Amino acid sequence: MINxxxxxxxxxxxxxxxxxxxxxxxxxxxxxxxxxxxLVGLLMIPVTLASRGPLLPFVACVAVxxxxxxxxxxxxxRRRVVPRDSKNNFLxxxxxxFVLLIVIQSLVPSGANIWFLLATAxxxxxxxxxxxxxxxxxxxxxxxxx
Numbered sequence: 070m071i072n073x074x075x076x077x078x079x080x081x082x083x084x085x086x087x088x089x090x091x092x093x094x095x096x097x098x099x100x101x102x103x104x105x106x107x108l109v110g111l112l113m114i115p116v117t118l119a120s121r122g123p124l125l126p127f128v129a130c131v132a133v134x135x136x137x138x139x140x141x142x143x144x145x146x147r148r149r150v151v152p153r154d155s156k157n158n159f160l161x162x163x164x165x166x167f168v169l170l171i172v173i174q175s176l177v178p179s180g181a182n183i184w185f186l187l188a189t190a191x192x193x194x195x196x197x198x199x200x201x202x203x204x205x206x207x208x209x210x211x212x213x214x215x
Contacts, residue, residue, distance in 0.1 A: 070116075098150045103204035104161065109141055110196030117170055117189040127174060138163055152203060162195035 113134065120130035142159065145151060169192035177185045 081100070095150065099152045100204065101148070102145070102152050102155050103200045103202075105141065105145070106159065106196045106200030106203060109138070109162075110193040112137065113166060113193045113196060114189055117166075117192055118186070120170065120174065121170070122183060131170075155203070158199045162199050165195040166192050204209065 083115075116130055116134045116137070120127045142156070145155065145159065167190075173185065173188040173192060177188050
């Protein structure tokens with residue numbers, strides 16, 4: 070703690086120590102977001118693959134993906150500390166995935182299984198990119214409710 074009797078240099082050193090400790094704690098408390106986005110990317114691959122399969126039509130796959138994404142967004146809203154722009158990054162990744170899903174459905178021929186598999190992996194890359202970015206960058210925090 071900072072003492073009012075400390076000299077200026079020692080007080081500044083104490084403040085910097087507290088600031089570094091707070092930054093480290095914030096980094097640890099927001100680490101979940103990057104892993105959450107990577108998990109979403111992994112979950113979206115089978116959903117995208119199923120959109121071409123005989124079991125679920127395209128509309129049903131989009132409905133399943135939408136329900137899953139709404140649930141994940143609700144989970145993110147309940148977290149005490151979230152990285153700044155996390156909701157925007159999540160929504161951008163969802164938007165890019167959806168546009169790529171539409172492009173994949175219209176451009177990749179139905180008999181081209183390997184191309185469809187590669188395009189599906191490509192469609193999930195926004196989630197991976199934002200997830201890795203969140204894991205390697207130091208967060209700027211927004212504390213909901215404050």
